[in-house]
Amino acid sequence: MNKEHLVIFDTTLRDGEQSPGASMTREEKVRIALMLEKMRVDVIEAGFAIASEGDFEAVKAVAAAVKDSTVCSLSRAMEADIRRAAEALQPAASGRIHTFIATSPIHMKYKLQMQPDQVVEQAVKAVRLARNLMDDVEFSCEDAGRSEIDFLCRIVEAAIAAGARTINIPDTVGYAIPELYAEQIRQLIERVPNSDQAIFSVHCHNDLGLAVANSLAAVQAGARQVECTINGLGERAGNAALEEIVMAVRTRPDVFSVETRIEPVHIVPTSRLVSTVTGFPVQPNKAIVGKNAFAHESGIHQDGVLKHRETYEIMKAQDVGWHTNAIVLGKHSGRNAFRTRLQELGISFATEQELNNAFILFKQLADKKHEIYDEDLQALVTDTRAAAAAEHVQLVAMEVQSKTGETPLAQVVLNVEGQEQNAQAEGSGPVDAVYKAIESVISSGASLELYSVNAITSGTDSQGEVTVRLARGGRIVNGLGADTDIVIASAKAYINALNALQTSVERTHPQGTGI
Numbered sequence: 378m379n380k381e382h383l384v385i386f387d388t389t390l391r392d393g394e395q396s397p398g399a400s401m402t403r404e405e406k407v408r409i410a411l412m413l414e415k416m417r418v419d420v421i422e423a424g425f426a427i428a429s430e431g432d433f434e435a436v437k438a439v440a441a442a443v444k445d446s447t448v449c450s451l452s453r454a455m456e457a458d459i460r461r462a463a464e465a466l467q468p469a470a471s472g473r474i475h476t477f478i479a480t481s482p483i484h485m486k487y488k489l490q491m492q493p494d495q496v497v498e499q500a501v502k503a504v505r506l507a508r509n510l511m512d513d514v515e516f517s518c519e520d521a522g523r524s525e526i527d528f529l530c531r532i533v534e535a536a537i538a539a540g541a542r543t544i545n546i547p548d549t550v551g552y553a554i555p556e557l558y559a560e561q562i563r564q565l566i567e568r569v570p571n572s573d574q575a576i577f578s579v580h581c582h583n584d585l586g587l588a589v590a591n592s593l594a595a596v597q598a599g600a601r602q603v604e605c606t607i608n609g610l611g612e613r614a615g616n617a618a619l620e621e622i623v624m625a626v627r628t629r630p631d632v633f634s635v636e637t638r639i640e641p642v643h644i645v646p647t648s649r650l651v652s653t654v655t656g657f658p659v660q661p662n663k664a665i666v667g668k669n670a671f672a673h674e675s676g677i678h679q680d681g682v683l684k685h686r687e688t689y690e691i692m693k694a695q696d697v698g699w700h701t702n703a704i705v706l707g708k709h710s711g712r713n714a715f716r717t718r719l720q721e722l723g724i725s726f727a728t729e730q731e732l733n734n735a736f737i738l739f740k741q742l743a744d745k746k747h748e749i750y751d752e753d754l755q756a757l758v759t760d761t762r763a764a765a766a767a768e769h770v771q772l773v774a775m776e777v778q779s780k781t782g783e784t785p786l787a788q789v790v791l792n793v794e795g796q797e798q799n800a801q802a803e804g805s806g807p808v809d810a811v812y813k814a815i816e817s818v819i820s821s822g823a824s825l826e827l828y829s830v831n832a833i834t835s836g837t838d839s840q841g842e843v844t845v846r847l848a849r850g851g852r853i854v855n856g857l858g859a860d861t862d863i864v865i866a867s868a869k870a871y872i873n874a875l876n877a878l879q880t881s882v883e884r885t886h887p888q889g890t891g892i
């Protein structure tokens with residue numbers, strides 16, 4: 378099927394900048410514009426030239442920098458705005474003046490305080506002036522979503538006759554519903570006698586979360602330009618997200634008879650740039666560009682993706698600029714994902730039982746921690762292997778009381794050579810108390826040469842990894858322990874070192890006297 382071209386009009390630098398707190402400097406706008414150009418956006422709305430000296434300079438700088446995309450400036454239906462826009466666009470290889478006036482009864486009556494006839498007259502004058510200054514002129518009926526269809530037909534016909542090449546029908550306040558909005562576009566195209574002389578465009582706001590759905594419904598009804606923003610940035614709840622429009626059209630060629638010229642591989646880098654410049658983070662579950670958009674945490678999905686990616690992915694992460702999709706290990710993960718990740722880390726187990734033991738520890742850890750990182754897995758494997766080695770001493774249970782102004786008290790239950798033993802001790806800190814309690818049972822006679830604790834990953838739910846070095850009679854051993862509770866990690870590390878000390882005694886003196 379021969380596809381029609383869908384014009385992608387990006388207004389991140391104009392409507393996106395209207396998000397409270399998202400204002401951008403001239404240099405930042407140029408950086409983003411160059412990324413949009415690289416992505417092959419057709420039209421970049423760079424600002425509202427009359428808004429301020431800074432915005433005028435920004436539009437001018439973008440117009441000078443961009444060569445491949447059309448650069449556009451917004452202007453009210455007023456002579457001063459239009460002339461300022463034309464002046465800012467002077468350096469553009471291809472420039473567009475975008476002029477607008479509100480057409481809904483509520484806007485005309487209360488905001489503009491004009492009669493409908495006056496609005497039509499002002500729109501026509503504005504479009505004519507803009508056409509005298511520039512070939513490419515777009516006219517928008519602000520608040521078209523709440524405008525009467527007969528009035529819209531009248532003003533659109535007049536604007537096209539005055540020279541507008543693009544007619545934009547914005548749902549300014551995000552009031553539209555897909556079927557009704559599509560019907561509005563369809564009727565305009567059918568009823569306006571000169572509609573074939575213009576491209577119909579849509580510009581949807583997301584107040585009801587319907588901006589993308591409305592835009593796509595309008596495309597199905599004949600709109601051939603979509604105005605959108607990176608990350609859905611924009612006034613109030615934002616605009617239709619460019620990445621969602623582009624990828625919907627691309628992913629469902631069976632549904633859409635249009636195509637864009639966007640190179641989607643630049644989507645994620647551009648999204649990151651916009652987020653960094655504006656300081657607006659992208660929510661993790663945001664379609665296409667959110668951190669979780671191509672991440673799988675649940676075992677059944679991970680198993681499916683590992684067997685055949687398309688079982689749970691309708692797009693390819695790399696196509697939109699991600700390095701790869703992600704299998705995130707957590708409490709919902711299964712053995713297939715666990716084993717695969719360990720294999721990627723170069724870790725394999727001699728027996729299925731060893732893998733199962735590690736998987737049990739993994740699930741226990743995942744119950745305490747949101748996400749399990751590679752470093753966690755490495756520590757976990759060390760723990761599994763330490764457990765598999767001969768263990769003379771095992772930690773059964775422990776409890777530590779640590780209160781401001783009071784001496785910490787530790788109670789431990791150890792299994793020593795198969796026999797449970799209880800002990801308690803005070804210490805200068807909780808770890809000191811635990812170590813003294815352990816020593817009151819074991820009496821190893823070893824000296825503590827090193828104690829260090831590291832957070833394995835970032836975040837307060839990170840595991841602490843403790844390293845302990847013990848020395849006795851010229852023998853030095855290290856013990857490692859990891860846990861989300863660093864006092865437990867410390868106990869594990871100490872016991873691990875005591876066991877290593879005993880193992881080294883056995884190696885040198887097979888009839889050795891024990892710990």
Ligand SMILES: CC(=O)SCCNC(=O)CCNC(=O)[C@H](O)C(C)(C)COP(=O)(O)OP(=O)(O)OC[C@H]1O[C@@H](n2cnc3c(N)ncnc32)[C@H](O)[C@@H]1OP(=O)(O)O
Pocket residue numbers: 392395425427428429452453454455477478479488489490519549612
């Ligand atoms: C839906 C949209 O996103 S529209 C774009 C919104 N973006 C912006 O407003 C950002 C840039 N705006 C600005 O910097 C300022 O509002 C300016 C420079 C445009 C105008 O500033 P001011 O002259 O101080 O006017 P102010 O903003 O207070 O009021 C807007 C005036 O424009 C009139 N107006 C609003 N839209 C239009 C229009 N499309 N065409 C003609 N006049 C309009 C209003 O009726 C009001 O007129 P009044 O002062 O005679 O009552």
Ligand SMILES: CC(C)C(=O)C(=O)O
Pocket residue numbers: 392477517518519520545547548549550580582
């Ligand atoms: C000026 C127009 C295009 C607009 O931003 C809107 O109506 O939301």
